[in-house]
Amino acid sequence: MPMPFKMVVHGLEDWRLVTLKTLDGFSIPMSANLFATATIGLTLLAFFVIPYLLSPLRSIPGPFLARYTNLYRLYHTTRGSFHLHIARLHKRYGPVVRIGPNTVDIDYPELIKVVFGTTTKQKAEWKKTEFYLSSSTRVKETGEIMYNLFSQINPELHAKWKRPVAKYYSAAAVARVEGKVDEVVDMLCRELDKRLCGDLGYGGLDLGEWIVYYTWDVIGNVTFSQPLGYLREGRDFDGTLSTADKTLDYFAFITSIPWLDYVFDKNRIMRIGPPSFNHIVGLSVGHVMKRFQEESTEQKSRGVDYLDMFLEARQDWPEVVDDAMIIRYTLSNMIAGADTTSSIIKTAVYYSIKTEGRWEKLRAELEKSGINRGKCPVSYKDARSVPYLEGLVRESMRILPGIALGLERYVPTGGFKLPSEHYLPEGTAVAMNPYVLSRNKKIWGVDVDEFKPERWLRADGESETSYQERLQMMNNADLTFGAGSRICLGKHLALAQIYKGLATMALLYNVEPVDKAKEWKVINSFFVRQEGLDIKLTKRT
Incomplete structure (x- = not known):
């Protein structure tokens, strides 16, 4: 397909000028600075904005910068308090948070058995991401x-x-x-x-x-x-x-x-x-x-x-x-x-x-x-x-x-629908953070921020059946x-x-x-x- 315009750079005496000529001969004179700015703008549009608009993850909430670049996550990881930051993000956005252009952090303890393949059928489906290669x-x-x-x-x-x-x-x-x-x-x-x-x-x-x-x-x-x-x-x-x-x-x-x-x-x-x-x-x-x-x-x-x-x-x-x-x-x-x-x-x-x-x-x-x-x-x-x-x-x-970083797996062939109804296409990196999961109030109760060894013991008046059910629920959420x-x-x-x-x-x-x-x-x-x-x-x- 022919380009809709061609660029003409003037001689040395006019090095500051660039002319864009359309196919029908119409000339658009531009300064070099303006041309450079336009080029950078188009590059950013091509690499960041368009992929975001086309991304199937665009409906998933999360910090603004995290939608476009992994530099957002890199910055917060290097601060040494990422567990606190990701917990705040989940408190703000809910159980599904987009923390990178292709990475989603989820707080669904019931999905541990799916994402980490605790059944024979799923063992080879959700594969580790490159997160682990550095070690x-x-x-x-x-x-x-x-x-x-x-x-x-x-x-x-x-x-x-x-x-x-x-x-x-x-x-x-x-x-x-x-x-x-x-x-x-x-x-x-x-x-x-x-x-x-x-x-x-x-x-x-x-x-x-x-x-x-x-x-x-x-x-x-x-x-x-x-x-x-x-x-x-x-x-x-x-x-x-x-x-x-x-x-x-x-x-x-x-x-x-x-x-x-x-x-x-x-x-x-x-x-x-x-x-x-x-x-x-x-x-x-x-x-x-x-x-x-x-x-x-x-x-x-x-x-x-x-x-x-x-x-x-x-x-x-x-x-x-x-x-x-x-x-x-x-x-x-x-x-x-x-x-x-x-x-x-x-x-x-x-x-x-x-x-x-x-x-x-x-x-x-x-x-x-x-x-x-x-x-x-x-x-x-x-x-x-x-x-x-x-x-x-x-x-x-x-x-x-x-x-207390998110442990990552790739969504397998066929994609996956979360309980929130968000659809994750094949190849999406799904992170589950042990620190976030250990703060899930549905599992641990409203006193999740309290250090309480007794929560693992059978309470006074609690039946053995109820205790074993509660213990199993906590064990299933432990990553x-x-x-x-x-x-x-x-x-x-x-x-x-x-x-x-x-x-x-x-x-x-x-x-x-x-x-x-x-x-x-x-x-x-x-x-x-x-x-x-x-x-x-x-x-x-």
Whole structure:
């Protein structure tokens, strides 16, 4: 089709003039500035306005800028409080909010089973978006991108990788490494006794830092039979923990515009950022190589760990598990196994000591169940038998989930109609945020902003049938560990650390806030982290 006009640029002496000539010879003189402005305007019209007007999502409410660009979401994600912002948006616009040109955040807990494929028919239909790709790494030597179990969005490959090791993360398998967790719980208590209990005259301590040291050392010990050394040193001695924070901040930033990852982290010419996990990768490779040379007597003396299990999987599944896959498995443990776990423990401690008598009640309930200081470290089985501790942990995961960004899936072939009657075409990115779902009043009641462990327990006068129905409804709305085939593989390992750590500390220590009126700082990165758990700690006599 011929253009309706052609552009004529004048000579050097008239460089400021541009003439548009129509096909019938009519001339339209324009200044260069006016022409540039018109060009920019037409470009913006073509890239933003027209797609918006043609979009089938245009009837979905949301912030004005979010309709046109993902920069809106990127900005609010980098502020570290996206969970609060998205909750406000849902309060303003309702259960369906457009947060990007092709992204919709929904607050329909009943759709978790659909979006996350908890039924066999739906497992492969709603596929992960590129939101997850950033948590992979590019190998400098080969240029290959190394995906892990979290970042692999291909459902067939994920299932293939997961199958050889899934059994090692069951509750029964976690019991095989519980002794490794006990060793680190003991280490935590010894370091708190030695380093901290005598320092209360200096204004207390940030228990949150020590909880982070604890969860990272647990992961090192259950994976390699060697704690990483943070409890022993009492500090981030190798910079790995600060690197992890910065890297998770980058992951959160890049989820809004995933292709930017190929400009920064996956750049083949010159990598710009974020800080790399080379230390963790090197640590994993070193342990794998050392294990190949280990004598059988050494293995018997140290007991089984996850690296042993991964090597066993290599023997059982040689067509899937090679040396590179073993590194993938160890990295999944190291990178994803500590920060979310420490976040939940910190939340439980913070809210327990913010309300007078709650920490003491936890201790009393433990002792009423026959668990005393002589049983420390408390076994996972014993800790799970205490209803109040169960309620405390579940409520901690509800009030502040370890992940508080929207978990995304693509609408499958055929599209999908929401309960609001909005139609989502195939390829629309649907996000469900665990923080938003945990504030749904239809599920949790009008007191959703209140920390209330008792909501997970059977109330006085409530029939067992009513309680079980209510509990099932709450369980179905819980997205703390994800759902469906992509549910967090390390869920039982994380829960073992949480229950054992909390129960043991409650029995051994009196804990109270340094300043009851002071709020801590919550940073919503790729994982939630908190700062300022300043407490006074004394050993029980």
